[in-house]
Amino acid sequence: MRIIFMGSPDFSTPALDALVEAGHDIAAVYCQPPRPAGRGKKDRPTPVHARAAELGLPVRHPTSLRSPEEQAAFASLGADIAVVVAYGLILPKPVLDAPKHGCLNIHASLLPRWRGAAPIHRAIMAGDSETGICIMQMEEGLDTGPVLLRRATPIGPEDTTADLHDRLAAMGARMIIETLDRLDQLPAQPQPETGVTYAAKIDKSxxxxxxxxxxxxxxxxxxGLSPFPGAWCMMNGERLKLLGSRMGLGKGTPGALLDTALTVACGTGGDRGAVQITRLQRPGHTAQSADAFLRGIPLGPGARLE
Known part of the structure; x- marks a missing residue:
């Protein structure tokens, strides 16, 4: 099929690779414009832009698709379908309607749960037991379109957003190829009206x-906030970013360490009132396991995290 691919972050690149490997004709790759990044604040292309350039694919990065000129340029590509994965811009109706078979979105949740910007983070933070991928026919509403293909995956007791991100990106890549192969056979199932939740963008606060x-x-x-923006606390005036954890045993004053393995007392009563930190990062250092951290800074009962 002749495809317009629309995506920007790392999450989108496995789907682009899969479409190329499957032999589809990529008419153009749309992504967010390069933006200043790093210490030098030089313009840096998005991961999708960089990968498309490696593959020799034409790249477009308009700041908006609302102008008649951009919509005409999109329509002139003569695509059979557009595949959209975390693109980052709203698609106006003329864009949604331009490809012969419309626009398909790879969405990282079990719709209608967690429509919106941060479905992976919110699923973990809410304590969901599973999440998944939906291949959705796009319409003007926010993630409201009918679903063509749906697959679930469990959320493990120590899964981080980074873990689920990689697993779901790979799932989405496989599922979009299956969807395109079976496009004429997959009925578009309307989303139920019950069970709708919204995954608001993560705020650093x-x-x-x-x-x-x-x-x-x-x-x-x-x-849920690992790796970005990273949950954090203070210790002896130093900000610690906490990137991995599991439920711990014990109870005590909230913030107090209960052992020599970074088990921290929380506000819950009973024997399950603690969290054990498994991975963390000090300012100016790389992330490290709790064991590696404790070899450099031995801590035990009596120490406190603020």
Whole structure:
């Protein structure tokens, strides 16, 4: 099929690779424009832009698709279908209608749960037992279109957003190839009207840890915000980014360490009132396991995280 691919971050690149490997004709790749990044604040292309350039594919990165000129340029590509994966711009109706078979979106949740910008983070933070991928026919509403293909995957007790991100990106790549192969056979199932939730964009204000909260909530906060923006707390005036955790045993004053393995007391009573930190990062250092951290900074009962 002749395809317009629309995506920007790392999550999108496996789908682009899969479409190329399957022999589809990529008419153009649309992505967000390069933006200043790094210490030098030089313009850096998105991961999809960089990968498309490696593959020798034509790249377009308009700041908007609302102008008649951009919509005409999109329509002139004569695509059979557009595949959209975390593109980052709203698609106006003339764009949605331009390809022969419309636009398909690879969405990282089990719709209608977690429509919106941050479905992976929100699924973990809410304590969902599973998530998945939906291949959705796009329409003007926010992730409201009918679903052609749906697959679920469990959320493990130590899964982080990074873990699910990679697993779901690979799932989405496989599923879009299957969807295109079976496009004439897959009925578009309308989403149910019940069970709708919205995955609001993550705000950095959500990242600071309050150790008086229940241990399960803190555990999910740490895992759901890993690697970005990273849940954090203070220790001896130094900001620690916490990137991995599991539920721990024990109870005590919230924020107090209960052992020599970075088990921290939280606000929940009972024997499951603690969280064990498994991965963390100090300012100016790379992320490291708790064991590696403790070899450099031995800590034990009596120490506190603020």
């Amino acid at each position: 959500e990242a600071r840890i309050d150790w008086t909260r229940p241990a399960p909530e803190i555990d999910r906060q740490i895992r």
